[in-house]
Amino acid sequence: MVFDVTTIRGKPFRLAIIGSRGIPSNYGGFETFAEQLGARLAESGWSVTVYGRRHHVPAGMKEHAGCRLVSVPTVRSKHLDTIVATFFQVLHALGGRYDAALVVNAANAPLLVPLRVLGVRTILNVDGIERMRAKWGRLGRLWYRIGEWCAAHLPDVVVADAEVIAGYYRERFGSDPAVIPYGGDLPWPHSQESLERLGLTKNGYLLYVSRFEPENNPHRVVEEYGLWRGSLSQAPPPLVMIGDAPYQKDWINSWKRNAPGGVIFPGAIYGEGYRQLLANCYAYVQATEVGGTHPALVEAMGYGRRIFYNASPENREVAGGCGIPFDVQERGALAAALAEGLDEAPHWPVYRQAAGDRVRERYSWSAVAEAYRRILQGG
Numbered sequence: 001m002v003f004d005v006t007t008i009r010g011k012p013f014r015l016a017i018i019g020s021r022g023i024p025s026n027y028g029g030f031e032t033f034a035e036q037l038g039a040r041l042a043e044s045g046w047s048v049t050v051y052g053r054r055h056h057v058p059a060g061m062k063e064h065a066g067c068r069l070v071s072v073p074t075v076r077s078k079h080l081d082t083i084v085a086t087f088f089q090v091l092h093a094l095g096g097r098y099d100a101a102l103v104v105n106a107a108n109a110p111l112l113v114p115l116r117v118l119g120v121r122t123i124l125n126v127d128g129i130e131r132m133r134a135k136w137g138r139l140g141r142l143w144y145r146i147g148e149w150c151a152a153h154l155p156d157v158v159v160a161d162a163e164v165i166a167g168y169y170r171e172r173f174g175s176d177p178a179v180i181p182y183g184g185d186l187p188w189p190h191s192q193e194s195l196e197r198l199g200l201t202k203n204g205y206l207l208y209v210s211r212f213e214p215e216n217n218p219h220r221v222v223e224e225y226g227l228w229r230g231s232l233s234q235a236p237p238p239l240v241m242i243g244d245a246p247y248q249k250d251w252i253n254s255w256k257r258n259a260p261g262g263v264i265f266p267g268a269i270y271g272e273g274y275r276q277l278l279a280n281c282y283a284y285v286q287a288t289e290v291g292g293t294h295p296a297l298v299e300a301m302g303y304g305r306r307i308f309y310n311a312s313p314e315n316r317e318v319a320g321g322c323g324i325p326f327d328v329q330e331r332g333a334l335a336a337a338l339a340e341g342l343d344e345a346p347h348w349p350v351y352r353q354a355a356g357d358r359v360r361e362r363y364s365w366s367a368v369a370e371a372y373r374r375i376l377q378g379g
Helices: 029-043 081-093 106-117 138-153 163-173 193-198 218-230 249-256 271-279 295-302 313-319 333-341 347-362 365-376
Strands: 014-018 047-053 067-072 100-104 121-125 157-160 206-209 239-242 263-267 283-286 306-310 324-326
Touching: 014 029, 014 081, 029 047, 029 067, 029 100, 029 295, 029 365, 047 081, 067 081, 081 106, 100 106, 100 365, 106 121, 106 138, 121 365, 138 163, 157 163, 157 365, 163 313, 193 271, 206 218, 206 271, 206 295, 218 239, 218 249, 218 333, 239 271, 271 295, 283 295, 283 333, 295 306, 295 313, 295 347, 306 313, 306 333, 306 347, 313 324, 324 333
Parallel strands: 014 047, 014 100, 047 067, 100 121, 121 157, 206 239, 206 283, 239 263, 283 306, 306 324
Antiparallel strands: none
16 A cells, blocks of 8 residues: 655654553553554654553553654543543643644543644544443543534544444534544464463354443353353353453452353453454454444454354444344343354354455455545545
8 A cells, every 4th residue: 555655845744643541552442543553654654653641551662563652641540541641642742743633532522622723633533422331420421422522523534433423423413524443454363372371272262352341241241151051061162251441340340250160351461362362262242332343343353253242233333244143231142142153054154254354345454544544634
């Protein structure tokens, strides 16, 4: 792919990616997005700076994947972490003479004002409708409502990663977001070291990947696995639950204690280890209710895994029928889907092929990078 890497000044295009926890990716979708997109734009000749938070970026690391890294202090609090960190990131970026700023998270939208005042082209990726998460109280939800209004009116371009989210902004605010999904075409892992460490075998386990938050339903997946396990005459493949959450420890422990046999909790895993577990699982379970395009779902499809997904509008949009839907709120629905679907039925090869084709056609990182390049440069 050939990029136009200069501005009218004949110098490399200078981009700041603001609002994530930083790279190398070690938290969630925004961090994976910043790493994958930043690396591709940097490789094309752009000058890319990725801002992060000091407790997430390794101490002393100043460059990664061709991107310059800047980490800032923050307040490690559920309600203040993102806003305080982004405030300091924007403050630093004001002196950076950037041609454009790509800001993530609708909660950060009010902080676009100083960038706009200085004439920096601003693009905002809103993700999903975050105020719907149970972890936010009234003040948090109010801030996200304000953020949604600002997202619809302040940036030069607002980006949604799914048509369902774009439709929400069109209907509620009359704005017209660009729809650019996340990529899902990850490289194949080099080994199976993570499987060996956890005592797993290729195609011998089920996998769940997400932050352990109520709307992502890790507790329900564990419960449904227990129901399914109890209905069988012999033990099923183990269920590997990849994830954690910094501000949900009491809630997480409350259901972890009652997990049935066969459930493995290795914590949050990133990079090569994550790819090893995703590429070699027998089936992948997506149980989220809130958000847009979930990276792990797209990536599991890219690896051609068997997919079971909660039938939310966003997940349906991404999966495109390349898997087995279930209703996460209906007790026994996932257990029944697993019982009926985890065999070598004729539809699985068709689904797996269709999933891989769908990712190559709609969710490639090269296409994502090209789409962002155009809007960042005003094309």
